Amino acid sequence: KVKRDKMTILVLGLNNSGKSTIINHFKKSNEQSAIMVPTVGFLIEQFYNMGVCIKAIDMSGATRYRNLWEHQFKNCQGIIYVIDSSDRMRFVVVKDELDLVLQHPDLSNRILPILFYGNKSDLEDSLSNVKIAAALGLENIKEKPWHICSSNAVSGEGLDEGIQWLVQQIR
Numbered sequence: 001k002v003k004r005d006k007m008t009i010l011v012l013g014l015n016n017s018g019k020s021t022i023i024n025h026f027k028k029s030n031e032q033s034a035i036m037v038p039t040v041g042f043l044i045e046q047f048y049n050m051g052v053c054i055k056a057i058d059m060s061g062a063t064r065y066r067n068l069w070e071h072q073f074k075n076c077q078g079i080i081y082v083i084d085s086s087d088r089m090r091f092v093v094v095k096d097e098l099d100l101v102l103q104h105p106d107l108s109n110r111i112l113p114i115l116f117y118g119n120k121s122d123l124e125d126s127l128s129n130v131k132i133a134a135a136l137g138l139e140n141i142k143e144k145p146w147h148i149c150s151s152n153a154v155s156g157e158g159l160d161e162g163i164q165w166l167v168q169q170i171r
């Protein structure tokens with residue numbers, strides 16, 4: 001099997017979960033943005049990790065843009081689903097949106113890896129991975145490989161472990 005040297009991944013999650021901050025971390029320091037502003041619609045970013053060129057589609061998580069997510073499902077090879085692990089009020093919404101993604105006809109019959117970042121793990125009332133996995137019912141995902149790791153996108157802690165898992169799944 002020829003090793004893949006390019007892949008497209010979709011970065012999903014509610015607004016303010018930290019998607020753009022995560023992608024920014026993976027870019028070279030001279031290409032990084034100094035300030036984070038809410039994404040309007042979506043942004044296409046590119047970076048390299050473990051010798052693979054990764055095209056990351058950073059989808060806005062704002063309610064009015066979430067209907068744009070599904071248009072990208074067909075042409076991606078993996079998904080990063082970012083969760084603000086301190087935003088307990090919106091866990092129900094996080095789960096509803098995840099279920100819509102998993103049930104979508106363009107994804108439901110594909111073996112496509114999903115990486116979950118339990119982001120903002122530095123915040124005091126953040127939930128552990130085990131609790132997030134239980135709240136989202138991740139054990140019910142049978143047909144797709146998935147992995148969850150805690151992250152702090154501001155310091156970068158936990159981000160590399162996650163992306164390395166994802167790249168290994170795809171190539």
Ligand code: GTP
Pocket residue numbers: 013014015016017018019020021022036037038039040059060061062119120121122123151152153154155
């Ligand atoms: P949308 O584009 O609106 O969908 O948001 P987003 O998911 O891209 O979030 P963004 O990366 O813009 O981050 C939102 C805010 O959370 C910013 O102020 C970030 O600095 C902050 N933030 C991101 N990750 C972390 C983290 O791990 N810990 C803490 N404390 N703050 C974070």
